[in-house]
Amino acid sequence: AVAGAMERWTGRVALVTGASVGIGAAVARALVQHGMKVVGCARSVDKIEKLAAECQSAGYPGTLIPYKCDLSNEEEILSMFSAIKTLHQGVDVCINNAGLARPEPLLSGKTEGWRTMIDVNVMAVSICTREAYQSMKERNIDDGHIININSMNGHSVVPQSVVHFYSATKYAVTALTEGLRQELREAKTHIRATCISPGLVETGFAFKLHDNDPERAAATYESIRCLKAEDMANAVIYVLSAPPHVQVGCVGGLQDPAVG
Numbered sequence: 001a002v003a004g005a006m007e008r009w010t011g012r013v014a015l016v017t018g019a020s021v022g023i024g025a026a027v028a029r030a031l032v033q034h035g036m037k038v039v040g041c042a043r044s045v046d047k048i049e050k051l052a053a054e055c056q057s058a059g060y061p062g063t064l065i066p067y068k069c070d071l072s073n074e075e076e077i078l079s080m081f082s083a084i085k086t087l088h089q090g091v092d093v094c095i096n097n098a099g100l101a102r103p104e105p106l107l108s109g110k111t112e113g114w115r116t117m118i119d120v121n122v123m124a125v126s127i128c129t130r131e132a133y134q135s136m137k138e139r140n141i142d143d144g145h146i147i148n149i150n151s152m153n154g155h156s157v158v159p160q161s162v163v164h165f166y167s168a169t170k171y172a173v174t175a176l177t178e179g180l181r182q183e184l185r186e187a188k189t190h191i192r193a194t195c196i197s198p199g200l201v202e203t204g205f206a207f208k209l210h211d212n213d214p215e216r217a218a219a220t221y222e223s224i225r226c227l228k229a230e231d232m233a234n235a236v237i238y239v240l241s242a243p244p245h246v247q248v249g250c251v252g253g254l255q256d257p258a259v260g
C-alpha cells in the first residue's frame with residue numbers, strides 16, 4: 001500500500017539536510033528507492049557521494065544529488081535553494097534532519113556550543129522551511145511536505161545536564177512545527193507539516209555529543225536497545241505516503257518497546 005501511495009512522489013524533488021550520516025543518509029536512500037530526486041546536503045559531501053554511487057549501482061529509480069552546504073551559514077542555504085531552483089525547478093519535500101548536540105550544561109556551558117546548536121537546530125530549520133515553502137508557492141505546488149526530525153527531548157527535559165540546551169532547541173522545533181501547521185492552514189494550502197520525534201536512534205550522534213569520551217558514547221547505545229536509522233526512514237515514508245487529505249502532525253514516542 002505504501003509503495004502505491006508513494007507513486008505521486010516519483011520524479012519529484014526532496015531536500016534532506018544532514019544527509020551524510022545517520023538518519024539523514026537512511027532517509028535519503030529510502031526516498032531514492034521510491035524514485036525521488038533527492039538533494040542531500042551536509043558540510044562534507046564525500047559520504048553523500050559514496051551513498052549516491054551505492055544507490056546508482058543498486059539500480060534505484062531515483063537519484064541522489066550531493067550538495068555541500070554549511071547550514072549554520074544563511075548565505076550557503078540561500079545559494080543552495082537557488083541552485084536547486086536552477087537545476088531542478090524547486091523543492092517539493094523538505095526534510096529538516098540536520099541537528100547536533102554539544103555537551104554544554106546551563107551552569108557551565110560554552111556560549112559557542114549553545115550558539116552552534118541554535119544555528120543548526122533552530123535557525124537552519126526555520127530558513128529551510130521558509131525557502132522550501134516559497135519554492136512550492138511560486139510553482140503553485142499545493143501538496144508539498146515539510147518534515148522536521150525532532151526528538152523526544154523536544155517534549156520532555158531529562159535529568160542529564162549535557163543535553164539541557166539541546167533539549168531547549170528541540171522544544172523550539174516542536175513549537176515551530178505546530179506554528180508552521182497553523183500558518184499553512186491560514187494560507188489555505190494543502191502543504192503538510194510533520195515532526196517526527198524519536199527516542200534514542202543508533203547513529204554517530206552520541207559520539208559527537210561525548211566527543212572526548214567515546215566509551216561513554218558507546219555505552220549510550222549499548223545501555224538500551226535503540227531504534228535504527230532505517231526505522232526513522234520508514235517513519236518518513238509512512239508520513240509521506242499518507243493520502244494528500246491526511247496530515248500526520250507528529251509521530252512521537254518512536255522507540256524500542258522494551259525501552260518505552
